[in-house]
Amino acid sequence: MTAIVDTIRGGSDAPQGLKARSELTARELMREVGSVLRMSEADVAKLGEIPVDPSEDQTMIINMGPQHPSTHGVLRLMLELQGETVLRCKPIIGYLHTGMEKTGETLTYMQGGTNVTRIDYVSPLNNELVFSLAVEKLLGIEDDIPERAVWMRMLLSELNRMSSHLLFLATNGMDLGAVSMMIYGWREREEVLRFFQKVTGLRMNHNFIRPGGVAADLPAGWRDDILRLLDLIAPRLDEYDTLMTGQPIWRERLQGVGVVTAQEAIALGATGPILRGAGVPWDLRRDQPYLRYSELDFDVIVGSYGDAFDRYAIRLNEVRESMKLVGQILDRMPGGIYRIQDK
Amino acid sequence: MTDTSEEHQPEVAAPAEPPTMYGARRADVYGQIVLHVTREQYVPVIKQLLDDGHEMCIDLTAVDYLAFPTRTLPDGIVAERFEIIVNLLSMGARRRVRLRVQVPGDDPVVPTLFDLYPGTEAFEREVYDMFGITFTDHPDLTRILMPEDWEGYPLRKDYEVGEIPVQFTSPNPGHADRMEPRP
Amino acid sequence: MSKPNGPGEKSFVQGLLDDGMGGLQHNAITARIEDLVNWARARSSWPANFGLACCAIEMMATGGAHYDLARFGMEVFRASPRQADIMIVAGRVSQKMAPVLRQVYDQMMEPKWVISMGVCASSGGMFNNYAIVQGVDQVVPVDVYAPGCPPTPETLIHAIETLHGLIENGQLLKRRAQTGAGADVHVEAVPAGDAPVQVLLGTR
Numbered sequence: 001m002t003a004i005v006d007t008i009r010g011g012s013d014a015p016q017g018l019k020a021r022s023e024l025t026a027r028e029l030m031r032e033v034g035s036v037l038r039m040s041e042a043d044v045a046k047l048g049e050i051p052v053d054p055s056e057d058q059t060m061i062i063n064m065g066p067q068h069p070s071t072h073g074v075l076r077l078m079l080e081l082q083g084e085t086v087l088r089c090k091p092i093i094g095y096l097h098t099g100m101e102k103t104g105e106t107l108t109y110m111q112g113g114t115n116v117t118r119i120d121y122v123s124p125l126n127n128e129l130v131f132s133l134a135v136e137k138l139l140g141i142e143d144d145i146p147e148r149a150v151w152m153r154m155l156l157s158e159l160n161r162m163s164s165h166l167l168f169l170a171t172n173g174m175d176l177g178a179v180s181m182m183i184y185g186w187r188e189r190e191e192v193l194r195f196f197q198k199v200t201g202l203r204m205n206h207n208f209i210r211p212g213g214v215a216a217d218l219p220a221g222w223r224d225d226i227l228r229l230l231d232l233i234a235p236r237l238d239e240y241d242t243l244m245t246g247q248p249i250w251r252e253r254l255q256g257v258g259v260v261t262a263q264e265a266i267a268l269g270a271t272g273p274i275l276r277g278a279g280v281p282w283d284l285r286r287d288q289p290y291l292r293y294s295e296l297d298f299d300v301i302v303g304s305y306g307d308a309f310d311r312y313a314i315r316l317n318e319v320r321e322s323m324k325l326v327g328q329i330l331d332r333m334p335g336g337i338y339r340i341q342d343k
Numbered sequence: 344m345t346d347t348s349e350e351h352q353p354e355v356a357a358p359a360e361p362p363t364m365y366g367a368r369r370a371d372v373y374g375q376i377v378l379h380v381t382r383e384q385y386v387p388v389i390k391q392l393l394d395d396g397h398e399m400c401i402d403l404t405a406v407d408y409l410a411f412p413t414r415t416l417p418d419g420i421v422a423e424r425f426e427i428i429v430n431l432l433s434m435g436a437r438r439r440v441r442l443r444v445q446v447p448g449d450d451p452v453v454p455t456l457f458d459l460y461p462g463t464e465a466f467e468r469e470v471y472d473m474f475g476i477t478f479t480d481h482p483d484l485t486r487i488l489m490p491e492d493w494e495g496y497p498l499r500k501d502y503e504v505g506e507i508p509v510q511f512t513s514p515n516p517g518h519a520d521r522m523e524p525r526p
Numbered sequence: 527m528s529k530p531n532g533p534g535e536k537s538f539v540q541g542l543l544d545d546g547m548g549g550l551q552h553n554a555i556t557a558r559i560e561d562l563v564n565w566a567r568a569r570s571s572w573p574a575n576f577g578l579a580c581c582a583i584e585m586m587a588t589g590g591a592h593y594d595l596a597r598f599g600m601e602v603f604r605a606s607p608r609q610a611d612i613m614i615v616a617g618r619v620s621q622k623m624a625p626v627l628r629q630v631y632d633q634m635m636e637p638k639w640v641i642s643m644g645v646c647a648s649s650g651g652m653f654n655n656y657a658i659v660q661g662v663d664q665v666v667p668v669d670v671y672a673p674g675c676p677p678t679p680e681t682l683i684h685a686i687e688t689l690h691g692l693i694e695n696g697q698l699l700k701r702r703a704q705t706g707a708g709a710d711v712h713v714e715a716v717p718a719g720d721a722p723v724q725v726l727l728g729t730r
Contacts, residue, residue: 099505102656103504280434
């Protein structure tokens with residue numbers, strides 16, 4: 001054991017760190033500032049005005065993470081600070097690199113779901129859905145999936161979107177000092193997870209949506225559970241508005257912080273709430289619809305400033321949209337088989 | 344997944360002129376546009392695609408076809424060990440374009456796309472980390488996922504999975520082979 | 527607890543009811559100091575948050591309103607390892623994370639305990655490959671393993687309760703003192719009157 005610990009301690013990722021300004025050449029510094037702005041080096045050079053270098057004794061390089069309360073364990077940031085202003089930032093990732101691609105090489109298509117469900121563990125069902133759709137397309141059976149399976153997939157993905165966004169709201173509040181928000185967010189998430197447990201047998205990492213359909217039918221009484229869930233969560237989202245949306249401290253901490261413009265978001269290939277927060281109305285469910293989303297009625301929530309507050313508000317309102325979708329799916333859920341019978 | 348999608352596609356009756364797009368060989372697979380470009384065409388074709396409204400680079404990754412040199416490719420495309428795969432999206436046209444670049448195993452070098460799509464900076468670092476393919480003019484080509492002093496490129500097919508033999512024995516003899524550590 | 531000595535004496539409860547705190551004066555609680563210390567340690571152990579993957583989400587859910595870890599004196603997740611007693615390794619530990627994990631463990635104050643939450647932390651789980659440390663017990667000494675992928679909050683609470691039992695009977699620390707396991711902190715006995723107590727960190 002001692003030898004192993006020594007070997008591990010000897011491991012160094014120093015070159016991934018952030019160097020002091022005095023050790024950097026002008027070109028390297030320009031590149032790092034460029035990588036903060038996420039612009040190409042050529043664009044930075046075109047700007048012509050590289051920020052005036054603060055002298056080194058006024059700034060401080062600190063390492064934030066990978067073990068840090070607001071990084072939840074797996075992100076490391078090297079920061080150069082002047083007072084409370086972040087001048088440079090270098091994110092270092094890979095602390096949760098799991099080698100899933102390598103493990104996946106040796107799995108069959110039916111085993112693959114077990115692997116992919118753990119990629120994004122707050123939305124396991126959506127991962128399984130993507131994997132299943134890809135496998136079905138490769139096998140040429142995408143048109144043979146029973147209707148009930150398709151609608152069950154939509155029901156579960158929308159519920160999973162709700163639980164994922166609720167987790168975001170909870171941890172977002174916790175990281176910004178509104179710790180009571182964590183209790184609220186988790187309270188509602190538990191309700192959704194309880195339904196998942198009833199349907200799939202598990203709270204997380206379900207491996208329920210599989211190539212060819214879903215693993216099992218919906219349990220008896222699922223309709224009442226969903227109706228209860230919808231009745232329960234709607235007023236609680238209004239509580240969030242009282243607790244956070246209108247609250248001055250909350251707004252001060254989020255508004256105008258971390259602004260991403262539409263141009264930047266597109267250049268960086270950002271998707272989801274980050275892209276929509278920047279004001280780009282792009283939602284795959286509407287713009288390149290899959291499953292039966294084209295038959296449902298919902299709004300795409302778009303922000304206007306691209307700041308942290310927009311991204312928060314988008315997620316809060318997307319929970320509402322998902323609830324709207326769940327209600328429509330509930331009315332239209334067809335009967336029949338839930339997976340392809342061709343074994 | 345080593346079997347390519349092209350394998351299962353029925354061959355289209357060969358037209359007199361092979362279909363091209365921006366001077367690159369075009370193949371349509373499962374309703375997606377796939378362009379086979381050479382390393383020389385790589386950046387110019389992507390530049391044209393960017394100018395034509397493919398404003399977002401969704402993904403850049405690589406495949407190691409070490410054990411599968413006989414995969415089906417359009418005529419005139421010579422199979423090499425690695426392939427770089429780029430997925431572009433045009434939000435205006437709601438269209439996706441996939442590019443496949445053959446990269447030889449003994450000279451795994453490709454120009455960077457950083458100047459066209461800044462978001463590819465991390466993708467290219469990942470491909471370098473996992474496959475050992477270098478991107479010329481990349482601003483910071485270091486390992487991104489593995490520790491800096493890691494040896495080897497984990498996603499290459501000749502890299503061991505790194506399994507530790509499991510001590511279980513299977514109660515079911517028919518499945519015994521699954522429990523054996525792989526050679 | 528003392529019992530009524532004779533027919534004329536009041537019981538403990540009756541004494542309290544009649545005379546308030548004054549009724550306590552003839553009663554005493556006796557225990558070994560070690561038991562008292564262990565009792566106190568078990569009931570106020572604070573976890574360091576070392577959330578890594580799926581298990582971290584379940585760990586946070588355990589701290590939420592429904593499962594309410596506060597019932598066990600464990601709700602104060604400490605971000606600083608200096609203030610924590612128990613490290614809950616929640617999730618898969620990658621080769622890149624292992625040195626960080628060890629460093630955080632070294633920074634925790636003695637006495638300290640480790641719960642390995644979930645199969646990935648315990649044995650590598652389904653990820654038997656180059657990237658994941660096959661069992662966090664190769665890096666830090668583990669006291670309790672919680673099975674599951676991820677373990678439900680109930681499993682985690684059971685693991686915590688098991689650990690509390692182990693802390694309370696003191697066997698863990700005795701064994702650790704004998705074998706030299708733990709974080710290698712050696713406090714040498716120094717005769718009274720001598721200047722500072724020597725603490726050696728991390729030597730072996």
